[in-house]
Amino acid sequence: MTPFRAMRRGYESRFEPVEKAVLAKVARDVAALLRDESGLGPAQRPERPWGPDGGPRPATPARPGAGPGGLRAPDDLSALGIPTDGELASLTGMTGVARVPSDPAALRLLPDASKDDPDVAAEFRHLTQADLARSKVTRLENLAELLDPRDAPERAVQQAGRHGAPPPVRVPREDAAAVAGALTDVRLVIAERLRLATDEDVERLTDEVMWDNEAGRDIPAVDDDRAATRFWAGVFVAAGYAQESLVEVMLADLRSGQRTGQPSDDAESDG
Incomplete structure (x- = not known):
């Protein structure tokens, strides 16, 4: 992995393919953990507007007792059941x-929010946790897509860099703070796991x-606690290196008068 550097439209770094794949997988796992622990519920992919045969997806038939457009009549609302925490969060x-x-x-x-007043902590969590969890999940999932897009096979040819090298990771200036936060x-999650x-x-x-890296020592090819610790330690350090180098180049932009979203005079990389 190379340090991030400022480019015309944002910041750029080159990751090894395995670094991108591992960090993306961990980011998605952390997002799933937050969804589960905060009550947001599992991620739902948007439904595609076409059916299995490539034609338009047929409209969902209205249920008995439904009004125009499939909406339930008022006397049928009891059949909806109790909304989950995630459904309440999305509405309120x-x-x-x-x-x-x-x-x-x-x-x-x-x-x-408070270690001394349980009531204050509970009320603050009630009012803010859904929004905070949702924002963290969003930026974690966006980080995963940035590093390892789900449609990567289709985009690989168009995005390949010079001499067929893997494309660099490019972070738009307006997204840099969210990427650093993710x-x-x-x-933080890995630090907790490693105590x-x-x-x-x-x-x-x-x-x-x-x-170990300088000495050329590889992670032991055995399934034991030592190997797991070495692996997660490597991921922790890699994420820290990426985060610190990104923050450093963002601060350098600020010190030079560069503001988020404004182009710099640096030449755009040709990949």
Whole structure:
């Protein structure tokens, strides 16, 4: 992975294919964790407007008792059932029940607003958790699509760089803060899994990973705790490297008077 650098329309870095695939997978897993722990529910893909034969998708028939256009008549509303937390959140922007995440990793992303006043913490969670979780899920899923798009096979030929090299990762300036935030969320979850509680823990782990890389040591090809720790430590450091280099180039833009969305004088990469 190369550090991010400023380009005309944003920031650019080159990732190894395995780095993109792993970070995208972890970002999607963290998004799924947040959906489950916050009550948003699983992601739903938008329904395609065409049917299996390529023609228009047939309209969904109205249920008995439904009014024009398939809408239920008022006397049939009881059959709708009780909405889930996720459905309430999408309608009102708040959850019906202030669900406290049971997974410590999710709790690091959705922490209590007050450690001293449980009532304040519960009310704040009730009012804000749905919006906060939804925004985090969105930026995590967008990060995953940026690194490893689901339609990558169809786009590979058009986006291949010079001499057929994998295309660089390009982050538009207006999306840079969200990408950096998503990388931070990935690191927070991995830090919880690795039980990294202090800055000293993070520095020690980073030094170990960098030392192993310089020494050419590969991750052990065995399925044990040591191999798993080495793997997740590598992902943690890679996400941190990407996040820190992106933030550094964003700050450099700000120091030079560059503002989000304004083009710079740097030449665009030819890939």
